[in-house]
Amino acid sequence: MSSALLIEQALNGLQFGVMLFLMAAGLTLIFGVMGVINLAHGSLYMVGAFACAAVAAYTGSFWLGLVASLIAAAAAGAIVEITVIRRLYNRDHLDQVLATFALILIFSEGTRWVFGSFPLYLDIPKVLQGAISLPGGGQYQLYRLAIIGAGLIVAIGLYLLIAKTRLGMRIRAGESDREMIGALGVDIASLNTIVFALGAALAGLAGALVGALQSVQVGMGEPVLILAFVVIVIGGIGSIKGALAGAILVGVVDTMGRFLLPQLFALFMQPSQAATAGAAIASMLIYIVMAFILAVRPKGLFAVNA
Amino acid sequence: MADRERLVNIALALIVPACALAAYGMGEPFYVTLATRIAILALAAVGLNLALGLGGLVSFGHAAFFGIGGYAAGIFATHAFNQTPLLASPVVIMATSQMPVIWLVSAVVAGLAALLIGLISLRTSGVYFIMITLAFAQMIYYFAISWPAYGGEDGLSITMRNSFPGVNTLNPLSFFLIAYGLLLLALFAFSRLRDSRFGAALQATRQNEVRVASIGIRPLRIRLVAFIISGMITAVAGALFADLNRFAGPSMLSWSMSGELIVLIILGGTGRLFGPVAGAILFVLFEFALGGLTEHWQLFLGLILLAVVLFGRGGLIGLLAGKVRHG
Numbered sequence: 181m182s183s184a185l186l187i188e189q190a191l192n193g194l195q196f197g198v199m200l201f202l203m204a205a206g207l208t209l210i211f212g213v214m215g216v217i218n219l220a221h222g223s224l225y226m227v228g229a230f231a232c233a234a235v236a237a238y239t240g241s242f243w244l245g246l247v248a249s250l251i252a253a254a255a256a257g258a259i260v261e262i263t264v265i266r267r268l269y270n271r272d273h274l275d276q277v278l279a280t281f282a283l284i285l286i287f288s289e290g291t292r293w294v295f296g297s298f299p300l301y302l303d304i305p306k307v308l309q310g311a312i313s314l315p316g317g318g319q320y321q322l323y324r325l326a327i328i329g330a331g332l333i334v335a336i337g338l339y340l341l342i343a344k345t346r347l348g349m350r351i352r353a354g355e356s357d358r359e360m361i362g363a364l365g366v367d368i369a370s371l372n373t374i375v376f377a378l379g380a381a382l383a384g385l386a387g388a389l390v391g392a393l394q395s396v397q398v399g400m401g402e403p404v405l406i407l408a409f410v411v412i413v414i415g416g417i418g419s420i421k422g423a424l425a426g427a428i429l430v431g432v433v434d435t436m437g438r439f440l441l442p443q444l445f446a447l448f449m450q451p452s453q454a455a456t457a458g459a460a461i462a463s464m465l466i467y468i469v470m471a472f473i474l475a476v477r478p479k480g481l482f483a484v485n486a
Numbered sequence: 487m488a489d490r491e492r493l494v495n496i497a498l499a500l501i502v503p504a505c506a507l508a509a510y511g512m513g514e515p516f517y518v519t520l521a522t523r524i525a526i527l528a529l530a531a532v533g534l535n536l537a538l539g540l541g542g543l544v545s546f547g548h549a550a551f552f553g554i555g556g557y558a559a560g561i562f563a564t565h566a567f568n569q570t571p572l573l574a575s576p577v578v579i580m581a582t583s584q585m586p587v588i589w590l591v592s593a594v595v596a597g598l599a600a601l602l603i604g605l606i607s608l609r610t611s612g613v614y615f616i617m618i619t620l621a622f623a624q625m626i627y628y629f630a631i632s633w634p635a636y637g638g639e640d641g642l643s644i645t646m647r648n649s650f651p652g653v654n655t656l657n658p659l660s661f662f663l664i665a666y667g668l669l670l671l672a673l674f675a676f677s678r679l680r681d682s683r684f685g686a687a688l689q690a691t692r693q694n695e696v697r698v699a700s701i702g703i704r705p706l707r708i709r710l711v712a713f714i715i716s717g718m719i720t721a722v723a724g725a726l727f728a729d730l731n732r733f734a735g736p737s738m739l740s741w742s743m744s745g746e747l748i749v750l751i752i753l754g755g756t757g758r759l760f761g762p763v764a765g766a767i768l769f770v771l772f773e774f775a776l777g778g779l780t781e782h783w784q785l786f787l788g789l790i791l792l793a794v795v796l797f798g799r800g801g802l803i804g805l806l807a808g809k810v811r812h813g
Contacts, residue, residue: 273612279795467624475609
């Protein structure tokens with residue numbers, strides 16, 4: 181096992197983590213401000229990926245596609261908030277789960293109706309094609325590095341937005357007391373729509389960025405959604421900082437587990453057995469980590485109002 | 487109100503076997519299979535209804551138990567068919583194709599899984615509980631996919647449906663009667679449990695946890711027992727489901743299966759004795775009727791579901807028999 185390979189895997193883990201952060205940040209914001217659990221967040225991720233792939237295929241420009249993904253996901257998010265989510269604020273979590281589960285069915289089948297069952301493909305933009313060399317002699321895909329960079333920029337931007345702007349102040353106030361800021365004259369309804377659209381745009385961005393690495397297809401959002409749940413459960417629901425820490429942790433643990441566990445098992449097992457056992461345990465690893473963290477801190481690492 | 491619910495229940499209890507018998511009499515085995523599907527999904531949902539309806543535990547991971555039952559049936563059937571031992575060392579255990587044994591194994595394994603999942607997830611509540619149960623089910627799903635010995639992503643085909651002493655399970659009506667018998671048994675157990683001291687305590691933990699704790703009942707223990715029993719019932723349904731389709735695969739463990747089980751309960755009526763039965767009838771009929779009209783039937787299912795959640799609370803039983811006396 182060379183150090184170059186190890187660095188490459190670590191970067192892959194980081195890239196995966198950053199992408200999970202984009203999903204988890206939106207989920208955790210929406211939960212923090214509105215108290216709604218949004219299963220349809222994975223659908224918004226899918227909407228972003230499809231919008232990017234369709235526009236990029238039509239115009240030939242990945243960047244226009246990226247803009248389209250943000251607009252499409254934010255618009256879908258705003259529409260969903262106004263038509264459905266708004267009615268769920270005072271309902272129990274069961275109703276929220278069901279309504280957003282219904283939204284998944286609608287989004288998935290609707291997308292399949294429009295685009296068909298075959299996956300779309302999205303090319304990496306010309307500027308970001310190619311690889312750069314790593315210390316230790318390896319090569320690393322430039323595009324993946326760009327995703328890491330984009331994710332970190334979004335994380336910083338989100339921090340600035342929430343800590344330094346008037347909108348951020350309202351979001352924080354909304355997290356601590358919804359009724360009170362309503363009484364103080366803040367228009368909660370439009371604040372909710374803005375937060376929901378913002379979260380949706382982040383999910384759409386994640387979908388578009390990942391769409392160039394994988395195929396764009398119906399159902400691509402739900403596995404990521406469930407991982408994002410694991411992230412915010414680990415990080416503490418409602419905490420952006422927790423979402424970042426949890427996302428990096430989950431991304432790195434998952435990637436490194438898949439890489440290292442089979443090799444670790446090979447030390448005391450036969451190679452073929454080690455490969456299957458390693459892969460099986462690696463696929464469960466983040467859930468085991470989650471269980472451990474919950475056993476110690478049931479409200480997550482960075483619990484809000486614990 | 488209560489009398490009207492009883493009438494609705496009796497009607498629901500009679501309508502499923504009546505349809506199955508009529509279909510069998512007319513030589514339409516497909517509709518018997520449809521009725522069997524209703525009975526099995528209802529059985530799975532009765533299990534979930536115990537946790538969700540009575541205990542207020544919104545488990546989004548019951549597919550785990552459903553799938554465990556399914557895989558138990560699949561693994562036993564495969565070993566029994568190939569005449570290979572279930573376990574070679576340290577002691578040789580041979581598999582059997584007898585359904586009662588498989589049901590027992592399913593229930594025990596799912597009960598243990600529910601114990602472990604419950605011990606961790608029941609420490610939390612609300613949204614955390616929903617997400618954690620979902621995550622654990624997903625963990626078992628990925629394990630099933632990445633473990634190649636029992637089919638991996640392809641799942642396990644059951645060449646010969648497992649057998650039941652004295653009954654030819656290949657006959658669709660006999661298999662329906664087995665599934666339906668188990669459903670009635672589970673409904674009976676559910677009603678007895680609901681009216682027992684345990685059931686009262688469970689419903690009280692849903693309504694006010696602090697009060698329950700203050701009179702000396704441990705909410706965690708009550709919930710854990712409910713969660714375990716709930717998982718065991720759902721697992722037996724999973725074993726039957728695998729035998730019905732002659733296939734056990736990762737789809738039985740998937741998150742959408744968990745979602746569908748919740749949907750069944752909501753369509754029927756949460757916490758109502760026959761809610762799962764009404765929900766399963768509606769769901770299978772939707773699937774069949776809409777599926778015949780358009781391949782995009784799930785879109786319409788989603789719209790209907792959305793309408794039920796937003797505007798029509800109480801489900802079918804609520805519509806037919808009125809609201810529950812106390813909430």
